[in-house]
Each structure stands twice: as C-alpha cells, then as structure tokens.
Amino acid sequence: MEAQSQIITTLTYPAVVGTVHSTTSLGAARKIHTVSCDWLELRVDNFFPDVEELRRAAPKMRPPRIVTVRHASEGGGAAGMPVRQRRALYRDFLEVAGLVDVELRQAGPMREVIREAKEAEVGVILSYHNFRGMPSLERLCELARRAEAAGGDIFKVAAMAEGPRELATLIEFLANERGRMPLAVMGMGRYGKISRLALAQAGSCLNYGYLGEANASGQWPVELLKARIAEVLEGSGGAARAGWPV
Numbered sequence: 001m002e003a004q005s006q007i008i009t010t011l012t013y014p015a016v017v018g019t020v021h022s023t024t025s026l027g028a029a030r031k032i033h034t035v036s037c038d039w040l041e042l043r044v045d046n047f048f049p050d051v052e053e054l055r056r057a058a059p060k061m062r063p064p065r066i067v068t069v070r071h072a073s074e075g076g077g078a079a080g081m082p083v084r085q086r087r088a089l090y091r092d093f094l095e096v097a098g099l100v101d102v103e104l105r106q107a108g109p110m111r112e113v114i115r116e117a118k119e120a121e122v123g124v125i126l127s128y129h130n131f132r133g134m135p136s137l138e139r140l141c142e143l144a145r146r147a148e149a150a151g152g153d154i155f156k157v158a159a160m161a162e163g164p165r166e167l168a169t170l171i172e173f174l175a176n177e178r179g180r181m182p183l184a185v186m187g188m189g190r191y192g193k194i195s196r197l198a199l200a201q202a203g204s205c206l207n208y209g210y211l212g213e214a215n216a217s218g219q220w221p222v223e224l225l226k227a228r229i230a231e232v233l234e235g236s237g238g239a240a241r242a243g244w245p246v
Contacts, residue, residue: 014200014229015039017066017208018222021046021077024212026057032211034063036223039206041066041101043215044089046077051089064098066125066206074103074129075216083109094120099154101125104143107150114151125184125206126152130159134166140173144180154182154205158216161187161195170195171202178203192218200229 020029021043029040040063047054048069058065069089070076090100090113100117102110104126117124126147135143140157147155161167167187174185184206187195195218200207207229209222220228 013205014203014233015206016222016226016229017041017206018063018211019043019208019215019219020054020211021215022213023053025210025215026054028211029061030057032061032063032222036226037063037209037211038226039063039066039098040211041068041208042093042096043068043070043077044093045070045081045086048078048081048085048089051092055092058093058096065096066099066101067093067097068101070101071103071106073105074127075131086110087113091116094122097122099123099125101127101156104128104147104150104152104155107147107152118151123153124151125154125156126150127156127158127184131188132160134159134161134169137169137173137176140169141177144173144177144183148181152181154184156184156206158186158188158208160189161191161218162189163191167191167195167198170199174199174202174204184208186218188216188218190218192216193220196220196225197228197232201232 015038017039018037019041020026040061042058042065044051069086072079100122102113107126114124128143144155170185170187174183177183182205185199185204196207209220209225211222
C-alpha cells in the first residue's frame with residue numbers, strides 16, 4: 001500500500017511518541033523539539049468538547065502528529081461521544097496528521113475516516129488496548145491479521161504486563177509478526193516500563209511516553225524514554241544489530 005511504504009521510508013526506527021492528553025502536556029508539547037520526541041499523539045478525545053486550543057496549537061508543533069479520538073471502551077476521554085462526532089473530529093484534525101489512530105474494533109464504524117486518511121496520504125494505525133490482562137499469543141496474531149485486512153498500515157497493541165510471562169508474550173508476538181506489517185507493541189502495569197525498552201529493541205516502531213504527566217501505567221517521560229532506548233540500542237550495537245532498517 002502507498003501509505004504503508006511512505007511510513008516505512010519516513011519513520012525513524014524506533015520512533016518515540018509523546019502523548020498530548022491534557023493542558024499540562026499541551027504546554028510541554030508547544031516547547032518540545034524533534035531531538036527529544038519523534039512524534040506527538042494528539043488525544044483529541046481528552047480535550048472534547050473544547051478542542052479549540054489544541055486545534056490552534058497543533059500546526060505549530062515541531063514533531064509530526066498522530067491524531068487520536070479514542071473510544072471510551074479503550075480508555076477514551078469522552079464517554080458517550082457519538083460516532084458522527086468522532087468522525088467529525090478526525091476530519092477536523094486530518095490536515096495536521098501524519099498518522100491517525102483508530103481502534104481495530106471500531107474499524108467498521110470508522111471506515112470513512114480510514115478511507116479519507118488514505119486519500120490524504122495519511123497513515124492509519126489500527127490499535128488494540130486491553131487494560132484487564134494479556135491476550136494469548138494466538139489472539140494477538142489473529143488481531144494483527146484483522147488489522148492488516150482492515151487497511152491498517154501499523155498495528156498497535158497495548159496490554160497489561162504484570163509479570164514476565166506477559167512480557168514474553170508481547171516479545172514473541174512482535175518476533176513472529178513484524179515481518180507482515182509494522183507493529184507498535186507495549187506493556188502497561190508492573191512490567192510496563194521494562195517492556196517499552198525491550199520491545200523497542202525487538203522491533204516496535206512506535207514507542208509511547210508522556211509529556212508533563214503520565215496517561216497510562218508503565219509509561220516513561222518521553223525525553224527519558226528516548227534517551228534510554230538510545231542507550232539500549234547503542235549497547236547492543238545500534239540499529240543494524242537490533243534488526244532495524246538502516
């Protein structure tokens with residue numbers, strides 16, 4: 001797919017994403033440079049219904065932007081937002097987006113958003129979040145195939161990793177599936193922080209930290225995450241030995 005090839009050639013691997021989910025993080029995002037952060041995720045749902053400040057600030061941000069209007073069932077900040085309102089917000093922010101993030105389970109209701117993003121040459125992340133536990137390896141592989149069939153350019157997984165077995169599941173999933181499509185994989189919970197370093201080295205293309213204040217368990221501050229990932233890659237021989245495109 002054209003959008004997928006564009007992402008692969010322009011994405012700095014492994015990319016670090018800072019989430020903009022509050023007025024505090026928005027203030028930090030206004031000042032941050034691409035040296036400290038590769039992408040910014042605009043969590044439009046967390047600013048709803050008053051999104052004007054975010055709308056005005058977005059074009060002036062230095063890093064490229066991921067636009068997300070997260071559904072409440074996967075941690076979204078605007079419970080009860082109707083589908084038509086979510087579609088409208090994606091459209092409103094599409095002109096500042098390099099990527100849009102839509103939940104895999106909402107790919108049907110959001111098919112118009114996916115189509116319009118591709119027509120605008122904006123890449124599509126189809127995502128899956130599980131705040132209760134860790135799916136089986138087989139389930140994760142099934143979801144990845146569904147994301148590919150639904151038109152995703154990147155499949156994102158965030159699930160609870162409370163112990164080494166859950167972390168091992170994410171690593172094995174990434175090792176098995178990243179040859180099919182780019183994957184962004186991360187753990188939350190007790191093993192969340194360690195997962196984000198290990199999975200970045202193993203092939204996760206987008207690795208999320210926070211700006212100003214955490215938005216999920218297991219996150220690093222974005223500048224520290226970028227520095228720690230660089231240390232891990234340097235210690236293992238850099239991108240070439242870690243299996244990244246060079």
